[in-house]
Amino acid sequence: MDMRPDPLIMMTTQAQAPTTTPTKVAAKNVNVYYGAKHALKDVSVDIPEKSVTAFIGPSGCGKSTFLRCINRMNDTVASCRVEGLIQIDGKDIYDPALDPVQLRARVGMVFQKPNPFPKSIYDNVAYGPRIHGLSKSKVELDQIVESSLRKASLWEEVKDRLNDSGTGLSGGQQQRLCIARTIAINPEIILMDEPCSALDPIATARIEELMEELRHNFTMIIVTHSMQQAARVSQRTAFFHLGILVETGSTSDIFTNPTDKRTQDYITGRFG
Amino acid sequence: MSEHIVKSYEQELAGLDDKISQMGGLAEQLVGEAFDSLASHNPARARATVASDATIDLLHRELEEQVILMIARRQPLANDLRQVISVLKVAGELERVGDLAKNVAKRAQAISGETHPKGLLTGLQHMTDLASRQLKDVLDAYAARNPERAMQVWRQDENLDAVYNSVFRELLTYMMEDPRNIGLCTHLLFVAKNLERIGDHTTNIAETVTYMTRGSLPEGERPKGDLTSSTLMSGPIR
Ligand SMILES: Nc1ncnc2c1ncn2[C@@H]1O[C@H](COP(=O)(O)OP(=O)(O)OP(=O)(O)O)[C@@H](O)[C@H]1O
Ligand SMILES: [Mg+2]
Numbered sequence: 001m002d003m004r005p006d007p008l009i010m011m012t013t014q015a016q017a018p019t020t021t022p023t024k025v026a027a028k029n030v031n032v033y034y035g036a037k038h039a040l041k042d043v044s045v046d047i048p049e050k051s052v053t054a055f056i057g058p059s060g061c062g063k064s065t066f067l068r069c070i071n072r073m074n075d076t077v078a079s080c081r082v083e084g085l086i087q088i089d090g091k092d093i094y095d096p097a098l099d100p101v102q103l104r105a106r107v108g109m110v111f112q113k114p115n116p117f118p119k120s121i122y123d124n125v126a127y128g129p130r131i132h133g134l135s136k137s138k139v140e141l142d143q144i145v146e147s148s149l150r151k152a153s154l155w156e157e158v159k160d161r162l163n164d165s166g167t168g169l170s171g172g173q174q175q176r177l178c179i180a181r182t183i184a185i186n187p188e189i190i191l192m193d194e195p196c197s198a199l200d201p202i203a204t205a206r207i208e209e210l211m212e213e214l215r216h217n218f219t220m221i222i223v224t225h226s227m228q229q230a231a232r233v234s235q236r237t238a239f240f241h242l243g244i245l246v247e248t249g250s251t252s253d254i255f256t257n258p259t260d261k262r263t264q265d266y267i268t269g270r271f272g
Numbered sequence: 273m274s275e276h277i278v279k280s281y282e283q284e285l286a287g288l289d290d291k292i293s294q295m296g297g298l299a300e301q302l303v304g305e306a307f308d309s310l311a312s313h314n315p316a317r318a319r320a321t322v323a324s325d326a327t328i329d330l331l332h333r334e335l336e337e338q339v340i341l342m343i344a345r346r347q348p349l350a351n352d353l354r355q356v357i358s359v360l361k362v363a364g365e366l367e368r369v370g371d372l373a374k375n376v377a378k379r380a381q382a383i384s385g386e387t388h389p390k391g392l393l394t395g396l397q398h399m400t401d402l403a404s405r406q407l408k409d410v411l412d413a414y415a416a417r418n419p420e421r422a423m424q425v426w427r428q429d430e431n432l433d434a435v436y437n438s439v440f441r442e443l444l445t446y447m448m449e450d451p452r453n454i455g456l457c458t459h460l461l462f463v464a465k466n467l468e469r470i471g472d473h474t475t476n477i478a479e480t481v482t483y484m485t486r487g488s489l490p491e492g493e494r495p496k497g498d499l500t501s502s503t504l505m506s507g508p509i510r
Pocket of ligand 1: 037060061063
């Protein structure tokens with residue numbers, strides 16, 4: 001174990017060392033192809049539970065592709081082929097006996113582009129809890145909807161128009177609606193693909209506060225193009241480049257003293 | 273090292289290094305001049321030395337402001353972050369070196385009328401040479417981003433400590449020989465202590481160079497040779 005003092009951890013009050021927590025998601029030699037395009041090359045990584053892991057890297061390097069492997073979203077892409085092993089709690093999630101719909105109830109995802117259902121704001125959030133039978137009564141469902149919208153810091157803006165269509169919201173509001181929809185089903189793992197790219201600094205801070213709160217009970221993986229956001233919210237950071245996982249480490253090491261020159265050049269804004 | 277995509281960022285970082293080298297050059301010069309004004313009994317020169325410390329202080333303040341602004345505007349990371357933090361630390365050390373040299377010059381003014389016992393100045397001259405050389409070497413190591421060279425300076429501080437010990441003993445001997453020497457020797461003792469402290473600031477800079485280039489501080493304890501805190505001279509009590 002790395003015994004060096006962890007500067008970021010010392011500066012904030014985040015207590016436990018992230019490296020000691022058990023693995024929630026394990027990927028071993030994962031390769032992904034879109035037709036002939038080799039999008040992810042031999043990616044192996046352990047993602048610890050109850051923490052935030054950030055995926056960073058230049059556009060097109062395969063971050064979203066890898067994220068989509070973890071809840072088998074790639075199954076829906078016809079040209080996509082996934083090889084290798086991905087385990088959650090030690091169980092192969094590509095096991096043919098496993099139901100992808102059940103998997104996606106455990107692994108929630110917030111997409112890069114907000115994609116609310118063409119339904120009311122209320123129904124967008126209530127949809128998951130309804131199909132998974134998470135509430136026994138209308139009152140209970142109302143509570144889930146309200147608390148999810150509050151956590152996603154959207155409640156105050158929409159509480160008087162819950163029956164309006166979700167697609168009528170602004171881009172940033174739609175994104176927060178999708179976050180509310182994801183957390184409403186209480187998933188074990190939450191995947192977030194650039195969740196704050198359309199949000200103002202206050203909404204961003206609220207989402208980051210939410211991540212900080214959620215990470216005590218959930219495993220979060222976030223893709224972000226903001227180095228500062230990765231440094232703020234995550235305990236571990238993984239850097240992808242051209243389909244390769246170049247470096248994984250504690251966030252404090254990656255942002256103060258990365259091992260690989262490609263990581264350093266990328267995060268400091270230099271030519272690679 | 274590849275260049276930043278944003279050229280103005282690259283220029284700002286280079287600008288910090290320019291200021292460090294300017295401050296370092298001045299600090300080196302001040303140390304030499306302070307001793308020369310002492311050795312040559314030249315109060316006018318000593319006054320000029322005291323005055324030029326203000327330039328170092330000014331550069332220090334400018335660097336601090338620049339670094340704070342860069343952290344706010346550019347949010348440096350990795351090696352850039354280590355550089356701006358290191359600039360802040362090195363500038364602080366150089367500012368202290370300037371203060372110590374200024375103090376030597378002030379003492380030079382105070383004792384310019386007195387004749388110094390010949391042997392004593394030899395020891396102080398030696399300390400000044402060592403301190404200046406160490407300072408120059410560590411600034412070169414900084415500019416060249418060379419941690420090995422910095423570590424060499426770090427280890428060699430022991431030599432300065434050793435000379436300090438002998439100067440210390442020598443001064444005690446003079447004071448015991450004739451109490452009329454005590455006034456002068458006390459000033460010279462502080463001069464020696466200042467030079468020894470300049471060596472310590474130099475080793476701090478060496479550690480910062482190691483941090484800046486390697487991302488970690490040097491391993492182990494620095495060899496330390498200053499024994500004066502436990503030195504006693506037994507002699508006749510009058
Ligand atoms: N559905 C698809 N069909 C064909 N190629 C795809 C598909 N999705 C992604 N790719 C290709 O796979 C590679 C990785 O894409 P991916 O979307 O994972 O990148 P990313 O790291 O998420 O980039 P960004 O930061 O821009 O979102 C890219 O070269 C992309 O063109
Ligand atoms: Mg993407």
